[in-house]
Amino acid sequence: MIKIMKQLKFDALRLVIRNKSFLFFTLLMPAGFYLLFTKVMVVGSNPEMHQFYMTYMGSMTIYSGVIGAIFGVATILKNDRDKGLILLLQMTPSGSKNYYISIYTITMLLNLCAVMVLGVLARIFNNIDLSLKQYFMILLIVLVGQVPMLLLGTMMSYFKTQETLSVACNLVVFPLSIVSGLWWPISTMPSWLQGIGKVMPTYFANNLLGKAMLHDQLDLEGFYGIITWIVLMGCMTILVIKIQQKKGLRNSEA
Amino acid sequence: MKQIISVKNLNFSYGETEILKKINLTINKGEIIGLIGENGAGKTTLLNILLGLLPSKNNVQVFGNRPGSLVARKKIGSMLQGDLVLSSVRVDEFLEEVAMQYSNSIPLEQILEQLDLKKHRHKFLKELSGGLMRRVTFAQAVLNNPDLIFLDEPTVGMDAQARHIFWELIEKLREQGKTMIITSHYLEEIQQVASRLIVLQKGKFIFQGTLKELQDRHKQTVITFTSEYEKCVFAELTGIINIEKNSSQVVIKTVDGDNTLKQLLSKYPDVSNIAVEHETLEKIFLQMTTDKEQQ
Ligand SMILES: Nc1ncnc2c1ncn2[C@@H]1O[C@H](COP(=O)(O)OP(=O)(O)OP(=O)(O)O)[C@@H](O)[C@H]1O
Ligand SMILES: [Mg+2]
Numbered sequence: 001m002i003k004i005m006k007q008l009k010f011d012a013l014r015l016v017i018r019n020k021s022f023l024f025f026t027l028l029m030p031a032g033f034y035l036l037f038t039k040v041m042v043v044g045s046n047p048e049m050h051q052f053y054m055t056y057m058g059s060m061t062i063y064s065g066v067i068g069a070i071f072g073v074a075t076i077l078k079n080d081r082d083k084g085l086i087l088l089l090q091m092t093p094s095g096s097k098n099y100y101i102s103i104y105t106i107t108m109l110l111n112l113c114a115v116m117v118l119g120v121l122a123r124i125f126n127n128i129d130l131s132l133k134q135y136f137m138i139l140l141i142v143l144v145g146q147v148p149m150l151l152l153g154t155m156m157s158y159f160k161t162q163e164t165l166s167v168a169c170n171l172v173v174f175p176l177s178i179v180s181g182l183w184w185p186i187s188t189m190p191s192w193l194q195g196i197g198k199v200m201p202t203y204f205a206n207n208l209l210g211k212a213m214l215h216d217q218l219d220l221e222g223f224y225g226i227i228t229w230i231v232l233m234g235c236m237t238i239l240v241i242k243i244q245q246k247k248g249l250r251n252s253e254a
Numbered sequence: 255m256k257q258i259i260s261v262k263n264l265n266f267s268y269g270e271t272e273i274l275k276k277i278n279l280t281i282n283k284g285e286i287i288g289l290i291g292e293n294g295a296g297k298t299t300l301l302n303i304l305l306g307l308l309p310s311k312n313n314v315q316v317f318g319n320r321p322g323s324l325v326a327r328k329k330i331g332s333m334l335q336g337d338l339v340l341s342s343v344r345v346d347e348f349l350e351e352v353a354m355q356y357s358n359s360i361p362l363e364q365i366l367e368q369l370d371l372k373k374h375r376h377k378f379l380k381e382l383s384g385g386l387m388r389r390v391t392f393a394q395a396v397l398n399n400p401d402l403i404f405l406d407e408p409t410v411g412m413d414a415q416a417r418h419i420f421w422e423l424i425e426k427l428r429e430q431g432k433t434m435i436i437t438s439h440y441l442e443e444i445q446q447v448a449s450r451l452i453v454l455q456k457g458k459f460i461f462q463g464t465l466k467e468l469q470d471r472h473k474q475t476v477i478t479f480t481s482e483y484e485k486c487v488f489a490e491l492t493g494i495i496n497i498e499k500n501s502s503q504v505v506i507k508t509v510d511g512d513n514t515l516k517q518l519l520s521k522y523p524d525v526s527n528i529a530v531e532h533e534t535l536e537k538i539f540l541q542m543t544t545d546k547e548q549q
Contacts, residue, residue: 003355085338091322093324093356
């Protein structure tokens with residue numbers, strides 16, 4: 001446990017606290033979007049708008065989680081693997097387990113921070129008042145909902161070059177966010193696209209968040225979709241790792 | 255003597271390319287192995303197999319286990335060929351991170367002190383010069399007080415003073431009975447610490463033995479002196495393989511140093527400024543590798 005805490009401190013310092021761009025993309029940008037779409041671009045204050053202020057807060061939280069998992073985790077894992085940090089840890093008695101725990105924990109904590117930041121903004125600017133119970137539901141959904149994305153990010157970290165990874169990240173994050181209705185309501189999209197959007201893991205999470213905020217209920221059935229994705233992505237990740245190990249262990253030599 | 259590494263008939267290929275061919279190697283406790291070979295000979299590949307970073311069958315044993323086993327990981331320290339230059343990490347943070355992975359690591363302060371890194375401890379790794387970073391990597395390799403140390407081109411980029419400090423530390427480690435495998439292109443320095451030299455060429459060991467054995471096998475003595483005679487007169491001396499003359503300075507190479515010198519002095523008593531040297535490891539090595547290539 002002490003080792004994990006120390007590892008967390010080591011990673012948080014180098015990856016988050018001394019690397020402001022990570023904070024910018026995972027916290028500031030979703031917060032900026034939230035304010036932009038709820039304060040600047042939209043006017044009027046009928047009950048429908050109030051609902052939108054709430055659900056959009058949820059969407060931006062999920063969006064932040066996607067950014068953290070895909071741009072964050074995938075890039076961090078790739079960098080550390082290319083540089084040889086993971087290799088170095090694997091050569092020690094403790095192995096690389098604590099390292100992975102630490103990276104995932106940091107990413108999840110950042111996503112929880114996004115809940116807090118967006119919650120505060122929603123409260124100050126849009127009078128959104130959520131109960132403690134609702135916050136707990138939100139935290140639970142956000143954590144579980146990010147798991148498929150963390151697995152995807154882990155798989156993507158095995159792309160050969162930095163360039164392909166960066167292209168792939170963009171190709172995943174933006175279409176996924178749009179199609180699953182994180183940026184603007186899914187109902188505004190053509191029905192065939194909605195069909196795709198509605199099976200995306202981010203759609204399930206976003207939908208669950210909406211229900212928790214609007215109706216104060218935890219829709220357990222809504223978790224089935226996410227769990228299916230976790231199983232699917234989990235199996236694929238194991239496969240990818242197995243293939244990588246077969247290919248020869250060393251991915252780089254500086 | 256306790257056997258630490260045993261390799262029997264090891265072959266290794268990357269895809270279709272054969273890198274190591276039928277390698278046999280036994281290393282006992284306390285030995286210092288100087289592993290030398292040209293770029294691409296397979297030195298790093300061999301070390302990586304011993305570390306368990308590349309796959310091997312059960313013909314490779316380290317501390318009686320397969321490479322990369324927990325026992326081996328506890329007892330090995332390694333300085334890989336590349337440095338781990340992490341972004342936004344300070345020297346002491348990096349060393350602490352590595353130390354944390356072991357239960358028996360040497361106190362950080364002691365390591366910093368020994369390697370003269372105290373004044374650099376708060377610097378970011380990215381700010382360090384190549385030689386300084388190499389020293390940090392060395393610190394990382396020895397901070398678990400390992401019994402077996404792999405050093406892959408440890409002194410690359412170090413200046414004369416840093417190199418001196420480094421070899422002194424290696425000497426201390428040797429006195430403590432540590433076992434080491436060192437690869438280097440600076441043959442002059444490696445020959446001083448190594449108890450056994452191994453020459454690896456194109457994936458094969460073309461020599462294993464002490465420096466003395468290597469020199470005996472390629473026994474060549476270089477005799478330099480001043481003389482007014484034509485250079486061809488010296489060709490009749492025994493053992494001569496090469497003569498060069500530059501104004502009055504003559505340089506002869508011989509495979510039988512003692513007798514050549516005796517004859518030289520008795521036949522040409524007027525030669526002066528005599529200097530006798532054994533051929534350096536560097537030259538022997540160059541000669542060996544080119545000889546083999548011609549075959
Ligand atoms: N990951 C890899 N994939 C394919 N070939 C590789 C890989 N790594 C090394 N090689 C090849 O294996 C051969 C041996 O490389 P190795 O790094 O072991 O040489 P070395 O003796 O350490 O050389 P140097 O003195 O330059 O460090 C080289 O021809 C190299 O090109
Ligand atoms: Mg090498």
